[in-house]
Amino acid sequence: MRYHNITKDDMLNGDGLRVVLWVAGCTHCCKECQNPITWDPDGGLPFDEAAKKEIFDQLDKDYISGITFSGGDPLHPANRLAVRGLMAEIKEKYPKKTIWMYTGDSWENIMYYPMMQYVDVVVDGEFHIEERDVTLLWKGSKNQRVIDVRKTLAPENTDPSVPVLHCRDYA
Ligand code: SF4
Secondary structure, three states, rough: OOOEEEEEOOOOOOOOEEEEEEEOOOOOOOOOOOOOOOOOOOOOOOOOOHHHHHHHHHHOOOEEEEEEEOOOOOOOOOOOHHHHHHHHHHHHHOOOEEEEEOEEEEEEEEOOHHHHHOOEEEEEEEOOOOHOOOOOOOOOOOOOOOEEEHHHOOHHHHHHHHHHHHHOOOO
16 A cells, blocks of 8 residues: 555544545546545555554544545555555554545445444545535535444444434535
């Protein structure tokens, strides 16, 4: 896996203050994507032990609520395995911190991915410029959904293909 940036004390990509990993690689080609530089899976830098330490140093801080995986697309084939491994490590070491993930893919296609056992919230769907709304919280266009993965995959939810939205997804 390769990445472009690790941002800190981020308030725009999930609940609370977060560390955000911006991975390289995306095949969705959304019109007017704000990060086309991240499309190339060979772009950016290799995600190495130093990058991991940078993230863990942030998660060590009490005031950091968790990590958000963004990009690019964390579910690009070049990233999936490494993202899943990193999520597993983070959940084991920081069980109280939340994991958010942005992807251009749709919930219906990804809900049974093994990594979903570690994810708290997914913001799904491609960015649609025709549905852009800058007042939306945590998403760029109205078609996207901020999905509470834990509630959606809970045994009492009889149809996990119908996502339970995060309480603050008000669109
Ligand atoms: S999924 Fe995100 S990174 Fe990929 S093209 Fe669409 S807006 Fe850009």
